[in-house]
Amino acid sequence: MRAERCREWRQSLGAYALGQLPEEERVALEAHLEGCPDCRTELASLSSVAELLPLADPARFDTAPALPPALAGRVAAAIGAERRRSSRRRRLRIGLPLSGAVAAAAAMLAIVVLPGGAPSPAQRVAFRSLPPGVRIAATLEPHAFGTEIRMYVGGVPSGTLCRVSLRRADGTAVSAGSFRYRWGNDEEAVLSSALDLSGARALVVHAGRRTFVAPIGART
Numbered sequence: 001m002r003a004e005r006c007r008e009w010r011q012s013l014g015a016y017a018l019g020q021l022p023e024e025e026r027v028a029l030e031a032h033l034e035g036c037p038d039c040r041t042e043l044a045s046l047s048s049v050a051e052l053l054p055l056a057d058p059a060r061f062d063t064a065p066a067l068p069p070a071l072a073g074r075v076a077a078a079i080g081a082e083r084r085r086s087s088r089r090r091r092l093r094i095g096l097p098l099s100g101a102v103a104a105a106a107a108m109l110a111i112v113v114l115p116g117g118a119p120s121p122a123q124r125v126a127f128r129s130l131p132p133g134v135r136i137a138a139t140l141e142p143h144a145f146g147t148e149i150r151m152y153v154g155g156v157p158s159g160t161l162c163r164v165s166l167r168r169a170d171g172t173a174v175s176a177g178s179f180r181y182r183w184g185n186d187e188e189a190v191l192s193s194a195l196d197l198s199g200a201r202a203l204v205v206h207a208g209r210r211t212f213v214a215p216i217g218a219r220t
Contacts (some may be wrong), residue, residue, distance in 0.1 A: 007031075008183055013039065014025060017046040018053075023156045028183055031157055042120045063147050103121030125203050125213045131155075136205060138210055142197040149176050149191040153207060158183035166195045167202040167213075181207070186188075 007058055009032050015021040034042050100104060122141040134155040141148045142171050160181045165173040176193035193200075197216075205212045 003160040006036060009039055011035070011136075012183075013046050014050075015044050017050040024133060024135065024145055025183065027155055029155055057111060086152075123197070123216065125214045125216060127205075127212050130212065134207075136207075138203055138205075138214070140197055140200070140203070140216065146192060147176070147197045147200065149203070150188045151179070151191055151192060151205070152188050153181050153205065154180055156207050156210075161206075162208075164190075164191050165204045165205040166193045166200040166216075167204055168195065169201045170201055173204060180183075 009029060012021055012025060012029050016026060021029065033043065045071075120138050125138040125140060127138075134146040136154075137152045139150040141150070149164060149166075149168060151162070151164055153160075156162075158181065161178060162181055163178040164176040166176060167173050174193050174195035175186045177191040178190040179191070180182070200216050202216055
């Protein structure tokens with residue numbers, strides 16, 4: 001069971017041993033290594049190999065044998081299929097349950113128009129004083145059904161449950177849903193809250209045991 005849970009982490013150990021892992025992924029991996037002796041053992045073995053790489057002499061390597069002509073096509077097809085499956089897994093579309101005529105109505109009213117015919121602009125929300133390596137960003141957009149929230153979280157342990165809500169001026173919260181952060185997933189989670197953006201004063205993100213709050217600027 002542990003090996004299954006650690007599979008995605010172990011895919012990054014080689015790059016880490018070579019010092020080639022991006023900063024955000026490195027921070028998350030080091031947090032995992034603190035509590036996983038199996039991955040630390042695997043990293044130690046990879047590090048010893050990485051230390052020997054500069055001693056290798058490419059001039060002494062034999063020429064690689066030619067691959068069968070059909071193999072390249074099969075490999076390319078397998079990679080393409082895996083990318084399509086990965087893309088489907090990464091798409092997070094968490095919102096209000098809409099179906100039938102309700103979904104059609106929501107689609108037609110997806111853009112809120114202000115007097116004068118201009119679309120209501122989306123708002124960027126800034127999270128400040130975040131821990132080192134943690135990144136949180138959000139864009140809020142008003143709709144007829146409430147508020148759409150495009151949420152990005154990075155630098156937390158893979159598998160962390162992230163719960164998102166909008167907070168009113170009186171401190172009460174209206175849930176916008178939740179998602180799990182997965183290492184390597186750079187796409188936004190699209191969430192929905194029934195609270196109108198004009199009535200929201202803060203965006204709240206519970207990432208595991210930590211809570212982050214970003215104020216939403218006053219609007220006219």
